[in-house]
Amino acid sequence: VGFGLIMCASVKYSSRGPALIPRMKTKHRIYYITLFSVVLLGLIATGMFQFWPHSIESSPEWTLDRRSVHDAPLVKLPVSSPIPERGDLSCRMHTCFDVYRCGYNPKNRIKVYIYPLQRFVDEVGVPISSTGLSREYNDLLSAISDSDFYTDDVTRACLFVPSIDVLNQNSLRIRETAQALAMLPRWDKGMNHLLFNMLPGGPPDYNTALDVPRDRALLAGGGFSTWTYRQGYDVSIPVYSPLSAEVDLPEKQPGPRRYFILSSQTAIHREYRTELERLKEENGEALLLLDKCSNLSQGMASARKRCYKGQVYDYPQILQESSFCVVLRGARLGQATLSDVLQAGCVPVIMADSYILPFSEVLDWKRASVVIPEEKLPEMYTILKSIPHRQVEEMQRQARWFWEAYFRSMKAIGLTTLQIINDRIYPYAARTYEEWNNPPVVKWSSVSNPLFLPLIPPRSPGFTAVVLTYDRVESLFRVITEISKVPSLAKLLVVWNNQNKSPPEESLWPKIAVPLRVVRTKENKLSNRFFPFDEIETEAVLAIDDDIIMLTSDELQFGYEVWREFPDRLVGYPGRLHLWDHEMGKWKYESEWTNEVSMVLTGAAFYHKYFNYLYTYKMPGDIKNWVDAHMNCEDIAMNFLVANITGKAPIKVTPRKKFKCPECTAIDGLSLDQTHMVERSECINKFASVFGTMPLKVVEHRADPVLYKDDFPEKLKSFPNIGSL
């Protein structure tokens, strides 16, 4: 930089020079021009220096992004260089994998290191592989290096991925490749090394695992058989089909297709083809048996065409026209056809005995495919016909989803493999079955209830009543006295939400038989009523406003009994409904006397304490703040939350009572007016947009005691005092 400046200064000086001289001779002129040119050249040289510094200071980092594969350093393998042992079939994670390298980390994520690219040649200079780095393997390594798994720090790495491409064994020189692996600086008997191979074995017997000796290295292989696959150690991966990148097949709606069964493979053994032809004879048009086109010119086109009796079909497009597509084993177990078939949303009928299906450790193939023993090929048609239509449609959807998520690209294949290994190393943070297998549509609409076990909790622990109050002491004391008569009350918790005023002295509180605790809050927030206080020691919580004095002891006790039968639901007294306003095109809140219920007010409701956790810590979006800011709708928010996570409607208990306008209690002293109700309608619309759906469920029932209003002596009823106004 400094150099350039001085140069410029001198230019300025010298260029100013001639201006001072009034008259100039020709030879001076030449002199100036020469000087100018020299300066210019100097400048250009500086520029060169700045723009292409690598030609001067040789910095390898700088060039990383713009290099050719052929620039990778050449490594010569001595003939005598060691060969690793053949893969050890008894290897398991706890014997052949060094878990200490992965260690405990808060993110529960393994770190993967990729060796820099080298070109290995033998002593004569012949490369170990006929293709070198393939496009697919390059894509795979790029994907890993772009992912969260990657680390460039070899000392922190838990898993090592060599840059030696062994995807296709056919292009490899076995012995030399093995020597090259052993030469890797961190090889250490293959410990924690991961090799990706899609086409193992070679003619004539086609082994089902990579033949390259590889010590203890993990193998992500396409086409494992049950005898070569080391369960819980190796990863079974698909054989990638480059067609998926070439051809764009849009997703087709599941449903019946033109053909029932389609066979598109070109190299099917004679015995099987005879069987398939027999099936075709028996069932006619439902089957389509395609083969190579014999009269087409060779090359790219033949890979994209299939023929049947002179009729030419486009491949893989034709796959979309069939419900089921046959994937038979050839000499190899893993077939690239599987990927094409899944892409087309055709249900694969896999007939390859002993084949370990891709990613079978985590994917539930029974939901996306039909696996039939090769022996039962003649029964294929009958077996497939027995599958219900709805299931076939779901399998079609599932097949397409598997392709999109796990087969689509080398990136998908590579990252899925790493995630599977990650799940093994941190099993307590592993992805669930649902996460792996449910397509987004199902994930979106399904629920996984956190309280899924059917339990009717024992009566004895009772419930904790949580009363939210501000300063209506008189009313509060009446509520406390009333609630204390309920037999199953275990504890009473008063949440004192008034920061300006202290709660009354202890002596002034009503004397009750159960413990009474007062919690003072720091801010006057509505969400305080749903805080998971440590003082709540029971599962059941009764949220109650400080002016709900009209509920009888029988009604409250019955509410608790109902909650015990539905511990995963909100069980409350006043019920409300949401309605779709067709005129306005939005949701409306309804507090009139209706035949349906979709919410219960939390001015008096039983629920599980776990929902307090969810409300306080897991409420989606800004709902919690919104509620606190508006001092309204905390009950609607709770109804949304519970319905969304359980997929169930609340339970309204006991007949309608004259509640003194429960909505009004949301804000102290505010009388029922139109604006308040409008706000609650707004709440529903706001929450529905945050949840992205309307989770509330509408039901037409409420719970009453078995003998309610029955012609039966009142004194023999468990809950006689119910429904009095």
Place this chain on the structure above:
Amino acid sequence: MQARKKYVLLGLCTCCWLLLFYWGGLQERLLALLTRRRGEVVRPWPDWLDRALLPGYAENAELQNGGGPGESPRQRRQAWASIYKNSHCRMDTCFDFGRCRGRDGFRVYVYPPEKGDRVSESYRKILASVAESRYYTSDPREACLFVLGIDTLDRDQLSTQFVPNVDERIRGYPLWNDGRNHVIFNLYSGTWPNYTEDLGFNVGQAILAKASLNTEHFRPGFDVSIPLFSKDHPQKGGERGWLLRNTVPPRRKYLLMFKGKRYLTGIGSDTRNALHHIHNGKDIVSLTTCKHGKDWEKHKDARCDHDNQDLWELCRFCLQQSSDLHAADANNGVCLFPVSFWHVPQAACIPVLLSNGWELPFSDVIQWNQAVIEGDERLLLQVPSTVRAVGVDRVLALRQRTQMLWEAYFSSVDKIVLTTLEIIKDRVYAHISRNKFMWNALPGGLVVLPEYSTHLAHYPFYYLNLGISPGQEFTAVIHAVSPLVSQSQPIMKLLQVVSKSKYCSQIIILWNSEKPPPHRSKWPPMPVPLVVTDGRRKTSSRFLPHVTIETEAVLSLDEDTVLLTSEVNFAFHVWQSFPERIVGYPPRSHFWDPVKKIWGYTSKWTNEYSIVLTGAAFYHRYYHYLFSHYLPPSLRALVDRTSNCEDILMNFLVSSVTHLPPIKVAQRKQYKDMPGPQSTNMAPWATPEHFNQRQDCVNTFASWFGYMPLVHSQLRLDPVLFKDHVSVLRKKYKDLERA
């Protein structure tokens, strides 16, 4: 002059321009350097200049060819069968599928006991479970699977229950066939301290159902890993888990506990000594005893603790080490501690498994990582920080999941044996088998019969998991026993009422009368299709899975049921909210009679109920299938013989599946409870004999289930405005309130 000025100006401009350009270029370069530094972490694998020129890993033709057609499949299969034997056995090579092709498919034969053979209590229970299962056959010719009569459970040579000369004996069996299609149950093999996998005889091609199988010897997809159980493990039913409440946060005194024998020498001794180091005396405790075997005192050291208190229930996590799975001490006949793994799930603490190298029980089908915390034995010292990091929601889920697994697969010998058989059956009929979801979701794989359907949406249990709702229509099945003589018979009225419901898609009349069914024209014209089928005068036929039932919901009716259309509609709405339960009208109850020590049955009006009669009830059609295929023929025969109790049995069945009570809905009249004084001849269901029969039924059923599955409920579901002080015009179900 002009020219010179021009030159000078031009020079100046060039200079400035270059200056700017060079400066700019420099900045650009600096920027590039900086960003690249940052970018380097993200993208270290180079973006090769000639990326586009890289060759594909294989030619398209090569990929589509799939390696060519290969050798003859027939020859290959033959070759496999001779290569992959014994320790390389797989279902494809060591199992004769042809044997399972019989009319009844999967049948299991048990070798008869031989004279002089002593069979241990545990093995006797296993054999009894097989013999009582619906797969049992006494004819070896139609069997698909064989179970030995010789007790192979304990293969510890030091054990008193060790049976010698097994090798010679089994080779003498004409059906042995080198173990093909045989299952061998085993709990203990080898002996302390090394517990090898050796059974002391050659299992050949037999499937090994073994507790604590080592992954090294486990033949994947062939052997079955079963849980270890003691001889006191119940034959049937079994206790529910000990998790009764989902307290949040889980209130337990201890966070993590290990309790068990501390082997001073031999297998597992290192880890157990290391356990001492994570013991902190506060929330992580390790209680060990050294009492084991005969010569423990020789190795005794200062930390030999003798605490015998049962503390499992106090802890949130319980550390389990692999050799516990293996080495519960049955040799002395006394378990010093209940160390076997299966006490843990029942105790509702989450097992932390350090199980390097052990195949977990039923690992074929159970997803253990959703129920336990698996750790690596080598990382024992990390276990405390791992379990501390487990969040509230996960603890909640794990605890429920372990309990669910316990109740579904482990709580009785029956369940363990049946699960083993079902796993093998799923392999034999792979295309009609349960998927992983069915095995791992409630209510568990044993009550999900894939022959009914392999489609999840066809079951009543998975609607919420799949994000779908039950169908909008129902099929009414009317059980007709009396001949049709007049048009004013109750059945005529019933047909009218039910067919008027807009949710009714068809009506099936199950003709169970002595007389042949009347001509089609005798039935009234109806807006929905009417099907009359012959019930062959069997009471159990009302729950046959008739193919004509196409809707998920079934409304089961007696011919004399009196209902209103609005009652039907309301109950159907309720059923849609509870599709896995029975939703009906007239309730009944059971109770424990402490004096007679039997179960009692009552039809009196009470404040709670546990049964709703299926004379008028909605339920899912899958229960028809379960009733006819899951329950043993003996119970159905009892129902047919007495023409009674079919409704009680249905309630038993549904409650045993759901663990929940049925649901009673509002009803206008008291159904059949008060026969009018004008009825002269008592209806058969009102006689005392009938009632006594029902009481006997309750006890018979309870003994078959091994426990009392019925659950009480105290509530009734009414329409929202039922009998409220609101104008009737507002009420949708006003008919229900008329007296």
